Amino acid sequence: MEKDQHTHIVKYKTYLYVLIALLIMTFISVAVTGIDLGPYTVTAALLLASFKSILVLLIFMHLKFDKKFYGIMVASVFLLLACVIVITFMDYLYR
Amino acid sequence: MDMNDHQVHIDEHRDDEGAKTGMWIFIFTELLLFGGLFIAYSVYRYLNPLAFHLAAEELDTTLGTINTVILLVSSMTIAMSISAMQYKNKKLTLIFMTITLLLALAFMVNKYFEWSGKISHGIYPGSMTLQEASRGELLFFGLYYAMTGLHALHIVIGMAFIGYVMHLVIKNEVQHDNFAILENSGLYWHLVDLIWIFLFPLFYLIT
Numbered sequence: 001m002e003k004d005q006h007t008h009i010v011k012y013k014t015y016l017y018v019l020i021a022l023l024i025m026t027f028i029s030v031a032v033t034g035i036d037l038g039p040y041t042v043t044a045a046l047l048l049a050s051f052k053s054i055l056v057l058l059i060f061m062h063l064k065f066d067k068k069f070y071g072i073m074v075a076s077v078f079l080l081l082a083c084v085i086v087i088t089f090m091d092y093l094y095r
Numbered sequence: 096m097d098m099n100d101h102q103v104h105i106d107e108h109r110d111d112e113g114a115k116t117g118m119w120i121f122i123f124t125e126l127l128l129f130g131g132l133f134i135a136y137s138v139y140r141y142l143n144p145l146a147f148h149l150a151a152e153e154l155d156t157t158l159g160t161i162n163t164v165i166l167l168v169s170s171m172t173i174a175m176s177i178s179a180m181q182y183k184n185k186k187l188t189l190i191f192m193t194i195t196l197l198l199a200l201a202f203m204v205n206k207y208f209e210w211s212g213k214i215s216h217g218i219y220p221g222s223m224t225l226q227e228a229s230r231g232e233l234l235f236f237g238l239y240y241a242m243t244g245l246h247a248l249h250i251v252i253g254m255a256f257i258g259y260v261m262h263l264v265i266k267n268e269v270q271h272d273n274f275a276i277l278e279n280s281g282l283y284w285h286l287v288d289l290i291w292i293f294l295f296p297l298f299y300l301i302t
Contacts, residue, residue: 009178009181009182010174010177010178011178012175012178015171015175015178016171018171019167019168019170019171022167023164023167026160026163026164026167026295027160029296029300030156030160030300033156033300033301041300042301045296045297045300046293046296048296049292049293049295049296052292053289053292053293056170056285056288056289056292057285057289059174060170060171060174060281060285060288061281061282061285062278066115070115070116070119073119073123074119074123077123077126077127078126080127081126081127081130084130084134085133085134085137088134088137088138089137089138089141092138092141092142
């Protein structure tokens, strides 16, 4: 099993494409700030940030090529964080 | 996968899987640490939308964008150093790691200019200017210094970690079949990148 995981080599090209995608998303989020979309500006910026972090987690941090177990753990932590955020805001909105 | 391979791993007293799992668990604690700060930020921003908007205009979007690009590129180079190690190319591994360290240094230099610019304008925790400012602006800059400061501390620690692993690579203690620590330093560096991906829009791109 260990051997399987270590023999997977990610190509330089893959990393380069991911970087280009990340840079494009960065520039889009900067450009979007210049346009007045009202409350959607924050939504757009956070959505792009989420896509960027998914790319970093899957490719740069090798979750796509590792055992599923790591991906499940990472997803659980983000789910926990999301729950805490929702609960905190429910408190502030409906107190 | 056959018994022989397995035997070799036992003889070396190594547990790469365990090392990586441990690193991930540490990363989870880091995510929750910054997660808590992000929650504090969101609540205060929700309560003081106008003050956050005004305060954010003090920040330099161009400088923030440059730092984002620097961190993204450095994340790619540290990831490439692992591939280079797997291809048994020690020289290229070290080159990629050196580029990562130089980019990290560039990030810190930018941060230095950014912070010293703010401080020379009288914007720093406890300054006279901020004491006269609204509560929302005070909160914004308090969070700005705390969160980007904690992030910068992580950059410094990451640089030290990568520097140490470079030393191990030079001494041939990290090899194409034994590079768990290189992978872990990479994971730490990507974490730093991941946090910045959220810090950047939340502090620099507020409209």
